[in-house]
Amino acid sequence: MGVSGSGKTETSHAVADALGFRHIEADHFHPEENVARMRAGTPLSDADRVEWLQRLVIEMQRAIEDDVGFVLACSALKRRYRDLLRDAVPGLCFAHLSIDYETAIQRVGGRAGHFMPISLVDSQFATLESPAGEPHVLVVDASQPREQVLNEITRWMNQDGGLAINANEDLSAAPLDSANKRSGEHGGQRSSEPSNMVNSLDVEPKGAELTTHAIYGGKFAQGFDRITDWLMAALLAFMVIVVFSSVVLRYAFGTGWTGAEELSRLAFVWLVFVGVASSMRRGELMAFSMIRDRFPHLLRRLVDSVSWIMVAVASALAAMGGWNQMQFGWTINSPVVGYPLAVAMVPVAASMVALAVLALIQLVNVWRRQPPLPIAEANVTAD
Structure with missing residues (x-):
């Protein structure tokens, strides 16, 4: 989670790949009316986000039903949005990519072929309610190199996010779906426990996929x-x-x-x-x-x-x-x-x-x- 320009795009997929989790892109679930407003530079209201958040809840629960971990890509700037997601998945972990205003303006303005007015960046910082102090939250300095941010998040998940406990269990007894787990690529452990879910953001994978999406799971x-x-x-x-x-x-x-x-x-x-x-x-x-x-x-x-x-x-x-x-x-x-x-x-x-x-x-x-x-x-x- 975090404001625009915080590096959610690249960081998110790296986290998903490292942990061997499914990725859910929140931007793909916006109603067309929301997309039109954002393209016009109009900030969304709480009412505009209701249907969007409900769709995200359904997608998270679908991942749980399929018995796979997931990374949800969502800005989640307000406490009420995060609480709504927590209610759907108790123990949900949030990695907040923290960044200062000047860096955000610089990064957003440098995006090729992307229309993101400064006024919208202003609204993001005005809307942001820091998650610091909330349960299962990691605040990361997103101005650091990408690799350092990734290492910090994955290390936190392996130690404090609940993955370290599962790593000590007998993994041979856990069901394996080779289409939904790629632990061989990154050494990540897949877990279906709610405490092992991460909220970040991602759009494009950094490397080429060896396989396409599985036709069905579960x-x-x-x-x-x-x-x-x-x-x-x-x-x-x-x-x-x-x-x-x-x-x-x-x-x-x-x-x-x-x-x-x-x-x-x-x-x-x-x-x-x-x-x-x-x-x-x-x-x-x-x-x-x-x-x-x-x-x-x-x-x-x-x-x-x-x-x-x-x-x-x-x-x-x-x-x-x-x-x-x-x-x-x-x-x-x-x-x-x-x-x-x-x-x-x-x-x-x-x-x-x-x-x-x-x-x-x-x-x-x-x-x-x-x-x-x-x-x-x-x-x-x-x-």
């Missing part, structure tokens, strides 16, 4: 991931054992297992299609979006909608083909081992059904999720 997603991960691990282990034993038998004892190649090929087919369904849920499939990303938001959504409709139709056709092959394959056995060839088509039909369903869910998400704003617009925050 306990069902975690269960789906566990099943597919264990199944893929078992299939890969089976392939290794079958192939290795066949090689040893052939070169050490002059014999071999004639069905090894056939069974390893069957396991490979299962492995590929189970992996495709799992990767699509997590948002880990490849995407080529260089041209699409240059389009306006509405056109991006239309392109994405057409893409997901095509994926759903193609997956449904493949599922129908897999089902027909299954029916046909029950009457034909493999030449060596003798298993019904329909067994090889089971993962094809099942994974294609899963892909069709996931594509339809993502089609809905295209219109439900708020698109990221350009930096020049996302930073317009009159609190």
Whole structure:
């Protein structure tokens, strides 16, 4: 939290990445009327912010239901705004990026392509009610280098914000959703406890994402991931054992297992299609979006909608083909081992059904999720 120019944009995503938390951008939840007022340089009233804050509460609670930590990007300049957020998430932590008036004017005036009148900066400082002394609050000197500010916030969260306690727990017992946690990148621990939530601000990630957003989350997603991960691990282990034993038998004892190649090929087919369904849920499939990303938001959504409709139709056709092959394959056995060839088509039909369903869910998400704003617009925050 903090006034415009305090460095919320860069600091917020760095904190989210370091802790492995989900990020929620408050500016994306403003009603259009609020955005129009801010663009015109008109400060928002308390009445203007009611719907906005209610939307933020819903988004925070959604993150809690999905069992993930979050970083809320919100200026939250008044005590009443912070209390409203605290009521929704008891123990919510606030990192206040404190900055002096002259530095704020200098930074806001230096933003390329951004319209932020000085009068709006004045209103921010006039509205600001310092959170110093409130529970779970850290006041940071935002005039320091960005890296120093990040280290101060993350160190505070790991020590005083409740993360240090969770770090001592047996993390192997905690559910893992690889699409919502990136602890491998920064060494951060993910926690679902309310005391581990941070309020800051962010717009654009500093580094390239390895994956897109997960299509859905929560306990069902975690269960789906566990099943597919264990199944893929078992299939890969089976392939290794079958192939290795066949090689040893052939070169050490002059014999071999004639069905090894056939069974390893069957396991490979299962492995590929189970992996495709799992990767699509997590948002880990490849995407080529260089041209699409240059389009306006509405056109991006239309392109994405057409893409997901095509994926759903193609997956449904493949599922129908897999089902027909299954029916046909029950009457034909493999030449060596003798298993019904329909067994090889089971993962094809099942994974294609899963892909069709996931594509339809993502089609809905295209219109439900708020698109990221350009930096020049996302930073317009009159609190």
